[in-house]
Amino acid sequence: MTHIVVIGGGFAGVWSAAGAVRAARAAGQAGEDIHVTLISGGDDLVLRPRLYEDDPQSKRVPLDRVLGPIGVRRVTATVTGVDTEAHTVQAVGRTGEDVRLSYDKLVLASGSQLIRPGFPGAQYTFDIDTLTSAATLEHHLWSLPERKPFAGRHTAVVVGAGFTGLEIATALVERLHTIADPHGAGEEVRVVLVDRADVLGPELGSGPRPYIDSAIDELKIERRLGLTVTSATRDEITLSDGEVIPAATVVWTAGMIASPLTAQIPGDRDRLGRLSVDAYMRVNGVSDVYAAGDTAAALVEEGHYTMQSCQHAQPMGKFAGHNVVADLTGTAAVPFTADAYNTCLDLGADHAIETKGWDRVIHFTGQEAKTLKQNINARWIYPSVDDPEAILAHAGRFSNAEASKKAGTPETSRPSA
Numbered sequence: 001m002t003h004i005v006v007i008g009g010g011f012a013g014v015w016s017a018a019g020a021v022r023a024a025r026a027a028g029q030a031g032e033d034i035h036v037t038l039i040s041g042g043d044d045l046v047l048r049p050r051l052y053e054d055d056p057q058s059k060r061v062p063l064d065r066v067l068g069p070i071g072v073r074r075v076t077a078t079v080t081g082v083d084t085e086a087h088t089v090q091a092v093g094r095t096g097e098d099v100r101l102s103y104d105k106l107v108l109a110s111g112s113q114l115i116r117p118g119f120p121g122a123q124y125t126f127d128i129d130t131l132t133s134a135a136t137l138e139h140h141l142w143s144l145p146e147r148k149p150f151a152g153r154h155t156a157v158v159v160g161a162g163f164t165g166l167e168i169a170t171a172l173v174e175r176l177h178t179i180a181d182p183h184g185a186g187e188e189v190r191v192v193l194v195d196r197a198d199v200l201g202p203e204l205g206s207g208p209r210p211y212i213d214s215a216i217d218e219l220k221i222e223r224r225l226g227l228t229v230t231s232a233t234r235d236e237i238t239l240s241d242g243e244v245i246p247a248a249t250v251v252w253t254a255g256m257i258a259s260p261l262t263a264q265i266p267g268d269r270d271r272l273g274r275l276s277v278d279a280y281m282r283v284n285g286v287s288d289v290y291a292a293g294d295t296a297a298a299l300v301e302e303g304h305y306t307m308q309s310c311q312h313a314q315p316m317g318k319f320a321g322h323n324v325v326a327d328l329t330g331t332a333a334v335p336f337t338a339d340a341y342n343t344c345l346d347l348g349a350d351h352a353i354e355t356k357g358w359d360r361v362i363h364f365t366g367q368e369a370k371t372l373k374q375n376i377n378a379r380w381i382y383p384s385v386d387d388p389e390a391i392l393a394h395a396g397r398f399s400n401a402e403a404s405k406k407a408g409t410p411e412t413s414r415p416s417a
Contacts, residue, residue, distance in 0.1 A: 007038075008295075019325075020324055023329075039076075049309075066384075084286055089102075107289075108259075120232070126249065127252050154185055157249070169216075172191050193221055195226075196254075212345070219351075237250050261295070274296055275291045282327075342363070345373075
């Protein structure tokens with residue numbers, strides 16, 4: 001029996017496992033010959049790109065509905081160590097028990113995490129990095145009308161004006177009005193964006209910026225650019241220029257880094273902590289370890305590497321799973337290729353923008369981009385469930401464009417799966 005262990009229950013991990021099963025079946029070695037185990041700390045595939053929306057608890061798919069039908073063993077535990085010489089994974093189970101798994105091939109797909117702030121009062125900030133933290137923010141927002149009125153009761157300050165910051169800031173305008181308006185407190189709603197850069201979305205480039213600026217202006221979101229946070233309390237936040245903003249809600253979105261498990265793999269890492277991988281998703285210099293998703297830096301084209309995004313995590317997982325099995329069976333490996341890069345940014349109830357290419361040339365804005373974003377969020381990023389043939393067929397569609405064309409059946413498009 002040959003054992004493939006996949007660490008991580010996100011997009012890259014799920015599709016690595018499914019891709020491995022598909023490749024093993026194609027080679028006639030699934031089940032008794034090649035066994036696939038996925039280890040994850042939770043029971044769900046969390047639709048992380050959707051956590052800026054309301055009702056975050058619904059943004060998940062039970063892992064057992066994807067992995068169970070295709071015969072992937074699932075272990076619920078938090079991985080604490082990887083020994084690449086002994087070929088073992090150490091973890092702590094849900095009830096505190098020690099878990100130890102041996103592997104012949106390993107896929108590290110443990111994702112990324114938010115870089116936590118260290119200023120005084122940082123414990124009073126919220127984030128949308130995990131399902132738990134997004135649900136905590138949701139509960140907090142709905143409790144605001146119960147608080148004693150003060151100047152910042154319905155004020156939200158979002159720190160970080162990048163992709164995530166822009167999406168949560170624009171969403172919060174509507175979410176806060178939904179909460180405050182029935183209590184006659186709609187005039188209290190105020191959203192402020194803070195970023196150390198002097199423009200919004202600095203990493204998004206200059207092309208889409210005029211449209212983003214216009215959407216922010218229309219939503220009456222305030223800007224505090226070229227500034228950082230020096231401290232926070234439960235009721236206010238202080239900026240580096242000395243301004244104190246009364247605010248019951250501070251959402252931190254500034255900075256992501258790869259899972260700390262990457263540090264336990266003896267390979268080169270980039271500034272985000274991602275492992276350098278070859279064209280087949282194998283960690284350079286570590287023959288039995290592959291990486292996919294936010295833990296891996298894979299070359300897309302000359303001068304450009306994968307982004308920490310669902311857009312790249314899904315195909316990276318599929319390629320990794322296929323190539324792990326190809327390595328074991330001596331069948332043909334497939335070099336990683338990605339769809340043409342694009343960005344689709346949600347900017348509130350009436351605004352969205354899609355750009356094409358690494359220089360982010362505007363393709364769609366307004367309702368066309370909004371419809372595209374809704375299809376991505378509510379249909380295309382969802383896996384098939386309960387149907388092993390559909391799940392494995394999805395695992396074989398290495399292109400996101402091809403996968404999205406096949407989406408839309410009642411089961412694959414069901415948001416509450």
